[in-house]
Amino acid sequence: MAEVDIRLTLNGEERSASVEPRLLLSDFIRHHMRLTGTHVGCEHGVCGACTVIVDGEPQRSCLMFAVQADGASVETIEGVAPNGELGPVQQAFHEAHGMQCGFCTPGFVMSLTALLRNSPDADDDELLDSLSGNLCRCTGYVNIIEAARLARERMNGAA
Amino acid sequence: MPPDGLIGQALPRVEDERLLRGAGRYVDDIHPEGCLEAAFLRSPFAHARVTNVDLSEAVRAPGVVAAFDGAQAAALAGPLVFDMARIVPEPVRRSVDPLVRVQPMPSLATDRVTFVGQPVAMVVAESRYLAEDALQLIDVEYEDLPVVVDPERALEPDAPLLEPEWEDNVAIAFNFRKGDPDAAFAAAHATVEERFRSHRYMAAPIETRGVVAAVDPFDGRLTVWASSQTPHLLRDFLAGALGYAPDRLRVVAPDVGGGFGMKGSIYPEDLLVPMAARELGRPVKWIEDRAEDLASSTHGREQVHRIALAADADGRILALRDDIVHNAGAFTTLGLVVPYNSLTHLLGPYDIEAVDVRMRVALTNTGVTAPFRGAGRPETVFAVERAMDRLARELGMDPAELRERNMVRPEQMPYATGLVYRDGADQVYDSGDYPGLLRKARELVDAEELLAQSSEERRIGVGYAAYTEGTGVGPFESARVSVEPGGKVIVRYGGASQGQGHRTTLAQIAADALGVRFEDVEVRGGDSGELAQGFGTIASRTLVLAGNAIVEAATEVRERAKRIAAEMLEISPDDLELAEGAFSPKGSPGTKLPLGDVAGFLSPFNPARPKGESADLAAGSIYRPSTVTYAAGVHAVVVAVDVATGMVELLRYAVAHDCGRVVNPTIADGQIAGGVMQGIGGALYEELVYDDAGQLVTGSFLDYLLPTASEAPELRLAHLDVPSPLNPLGVKGLGEGGAIGPPAAIANAVEDALHELGVVVREGPLGPSRVRELIREAVKAGHGKVNTVGS
Known part of the structure; x- marks a missing residue:
């Protein structure tokens, strides 16, 4: 071809x-x-x-x-964080235990990073809407939602 | 329970950073130099004779290196024979006298195909793209055979036979009876009888299966990387099937993207990919795609229960009868495991004297069912917990009250059910407070205020489900603990992680048992090259078995290190303490002899080393449990049902759980939350549907609906943990528990919400169309008294 x-x-x-x-x-x-x-x-x-x-x-x-x-x-x-410390979204997934097997995690991190860069003050509905585009089979999502809120808080604080 | 050392502490996971940076190493990330890629042609028919497979065009296609049909594969590697499935412990035989028939599974179909998705031919090419191109050039001639999809239909005398040499489609059958159920039913104040069906759904981990195999051109050793929960079992299987001495074959489960039981089975591709690598002298990779996963990886559930309960006027259950039909799919690969689990978890937390159960496992022209998180327990709990609610309605009792009245009480522990567990031991619940769990779940779900908001249009109901779970099943798990001269501790275990956080929890256990710092421990699993013996991570067993094996090995290392340290310091071992990785004489915490120095002292280069001591400061252990230990839980959920749309909304979900002593609360709760969500998926969204011709009509994620973050309910968790008296750590398994309760609890809540309409929920998933259908049927039957309901 x-x-x-x-x-x-x-x-x-x-x-x-x-x-x-x-x-x-x-x-x-x-x-x-x-x-x-x-x-x-x-x-x-x-x-x-x-x-x-x-x-x-x-x-x-x-x-x-x-x-x-x-x-x-x-x-x-x-x-996302090539050398130094983890980025805020990555760090939030770690702290909130928003990950288990880690296979879906990079996808979640990328979706959420794009959302929070574009709309740092996204409300809960927007967060949920964004997260719903990614499937996770391990966590039951509770801690992922927690991680998303934590990342938003930190990225808002940094902005 | 307050933390005791590191055990009980919510330490952050050591796994995360690598995974968060995209530096995990899953099977598809492994790509040896010169690696070829395989693709499989799969049967488009549920039952057909294969009269000819023509590979001649495919092998000439660009980039194709080889193609195999069933006859070639059979000559090179033989069929898959599941010998372990035939093993029935003698006490089980005495208790239920089971029929267990296990067929060999061809790696590639030879003369017949028996389910859609069964592999028929394999192409190996320079890339997956080219291999898939060539699949389209394979010409297979099929002759249709009659199809049977429904397990009850498969048991009828005139049903098409899956195995032409058998007289029927019964793969497994057994009966269990205790007490005098006939007399109890005859004397009962109230009885209920219903047919409940646990529908088929599956694990569907986000990482599909995959295998990479490479033969070392210099020494001929074979290495296989597989997305597997049981790399050691796969090693043993491949050694037999391919004729390798086990030490010339290494199987590695690298990072694995979820398993949930589905990756605990052995599959044709696990055999064919290494076979091709050996034949072709080049590495070969196969990564399953999602369509293959949904059709060909193992499914879960699918049982039909005709269950009856008899009770006296006080709601005391006198007897239980159940006639169960289990759909095995086209092959039984694991024998008694799932159907027998259904028997030994049918009574759950309840004390019921008279029992009569018949189980029949039918072969059908559908995908293979095998253990999936819960493995026979969610199915049986769906039936018995639905029946409890029907009985409560019949008696006019509160369903929670009925449950509590019939539960085994803490003072009855240890409690013998009269059954024999699958491991051959008498089934004896070792510990637990079941009424306490129920009260806790009820308190957590706090339904009253939500129930008060119920309206004719949006009806609110509450549902419960209680269960027990035998966890930590044998036969064994292995571990090895070694102290390196620098002081680093390496813990090897025979299991494999698919996200459970073993590198964190097992390090907590090892650090405590040895007396070293958490950060000095490195845990390695999932690699038969690291540790020769192992069984694998299935059946809620790793914490119980590997955890206790680590304690035994670490204790042995500590005692030996103490003896050597005492020689080095010229004091009595009894006068030494080990903390944070260093020995100190009692009362002189300032004097420290690091454990690493003790290991270094044993170095063969040290002229002063003690004679006769081995050079490594290490010990191995094989932990064999006497039997399982019983975890338990009660789920409670409040739902709102929109009568016009049939949409079910979960308003609040509560879990009270007993998983024994908790090692890491954050990880433990994560396991429960994840299990609950998989159960919710099964209760409301997920179903593998076959049409009458045996075509899978839910063959993609557009039809097979996994829940998303938007479907996650408010989740309230509480522990009522009673340490297990059966193992030194006091732990119970908890990987599966969360997934057992939701289908029953949610069905109970939906029926409660719609009870005024006369709705009876007999199967899931409870998607909007099924709920609307239930409402329409109830209205048509004359129960409806609500004018908002359309006909």
Whole structure:
């Protein structure tokens, strides 16, 4: 299959690659760029585990082709706090025990990071609405909701 | 209970940081150099003869390295034989004299397929994309065979046979009787009899299954990474099936993204992927997709109970009768486990003298059912707890009051039920305060104020469910505790974590038992290369079995270290204390001999080392429990039912739980909350539906509905923990408990909300259309007295 050249910004770095047009963005990130923190749970856009931030908005990377990210800025879980301390959303998931197996967690962190960057004063309904785009099978969500409120409080305080 | 050392403290998890940075290592993150990828062609038919499989085009497709059909796979690896499923302990045989038939499962179908999703052919290619392309070039000829989906239909004399050599579809059957149920029913003041069905739903962890296998080209050793709850059992199975000595085969469960029982079974792909890696001399990977998971990974539940209760005028239950049909799906892979759990948890917390139970397990042309969080308990609790509410209604009693009146009282402990547990021991509840749990749940749910808000349009009801759970089943778990010369302590255990936080809780246990700091302990599990013996993390067992194995091993290490430290300091061992990783003479806390120095003293390079001592400061232990220990819980829920839409809203959910001594309260509550949500999913949203032709009609997450954060109710938890007298730690298992109660409690609450309409809930899930149907039927039957109800 003929390959297509793409260029994109991935976690702040310029990257270029030749990819098949049918290659999913999730597979490109995981298997071509070897950033395995983005997880794939359903490959049909329901579970949200593969959520990344594309040009500031949360996107399910299993519902995008890599070629659609040509020219875009893509941020994955590895880009949230690359070196230093955990970011506020990550820290909140840790403190509130909003995670168990950790497989869905990067997706939640990316969804919530995008929401709180765009609307730091999101109300509870908006938080819940955002969280409902990601499935978790371990926690029963109570502590995830707690983590989201904690992250909002801290990001509001920082803003 | 106040914290006793580290046990009981809500320490933050040591697992989290790596996972939060996206640096977890799940099976699909492992990609050895030159790794090939596999894809499976699966049966589109529920029952058919396979007359021809033509791989000739597929093997010529771009990037394809090999393709296998059933005959080739059978020649290379044979069928899956579940020998363990045949084992019936002698006391179980004496108690219920079971019929247990277990079929070998072909790794790839040979002459017949018996459920939709059964693997028929495997393609191995340079990438998953190319492997899936080639699947479309495989030509399979099928000849339709008659299909049976319903387990009761499967037991009828003229039903199509799943196994042509058998005379019927009965895979397992047993009866249990105690007391004189016939006399009790004849003499009863009140009786109820109903048919309740526990519908089929499943674990559906967010990470699907997956296997990576690689043969070392230099020494021929095989390494398998699998998203498994039982890597050691998989190692033993693969060693037999592929002809490896167990020490030349290593199975690793890396980070695993949830399991809930589904990853405790052994599957055809677990065998086929390593087989392909061996045949092709290259690493091979297969990652299940969601459609495969829903169709082909193990399902849970699906039992039909015809249950009857007899009571006297005071609400004292005199007898219970139950005729149970369990749907095994197309194969029985684990024998008695699930159906027998249903028997030994049917009486739950209740003291009932006369019992008559018949269990029949039917093969059908559906996916295999196997343990899923609760494993036979939610099914049986749904039936018995629904029957309790029907009886309460019949007697005009409060359902909570009826329950309390019939519960085993704390002073009856230890209480023998008269049954034999699956491990062969008499079933004896070791400890617990069941009436206390009920009172606590009732207090927590605080229903009165909410019930007062009920209206004709939005009806509010309360429901309860009580259960017991045998936890920590044998045969064994292993652990090894070692002190490294730098003072670091490594704890290896034979289980594997799928999110339970073992690296935190087991470190708390080890640090306390050894006398070292929590942060000096590193816990390693899920790897047969780290520890040769192990059983796995299933059945609410790891805390009980691995936890106590660690205590035994750590105690042995501490005592040996003390003896050596005493030699080093030239004082009596009795005069030494070990705290925070260092020995001090009693009364001289300023003098410290770090444990790491004791380990270093044993170094072979140390000329002063004591003669005859081994170089490692380590000990292993195998913990074999005498039998299970009984956790218990009572759930209480208040629901609002919108009569016009049929929508059920959970207003408040309360759980009172007894899981023995709690090691980490935050993690314990997280386990309960997660279990409750899976139970809520089953109660309200999730159902695996087959049509009459055996097609799975809920084959994606668009049809198989998992609850989201928006569906999470207000959850109130309380512990009424009674330490287990059966193990040194006093712990009971709690992984499954939360998932047992919700289907029954919610069904009871919905029926309570709609009781004026005459609604009887006989099965779930209670989605809007089913609730509307129940209301319509009740109105049609003439119970309706509400004008807001459409017909």
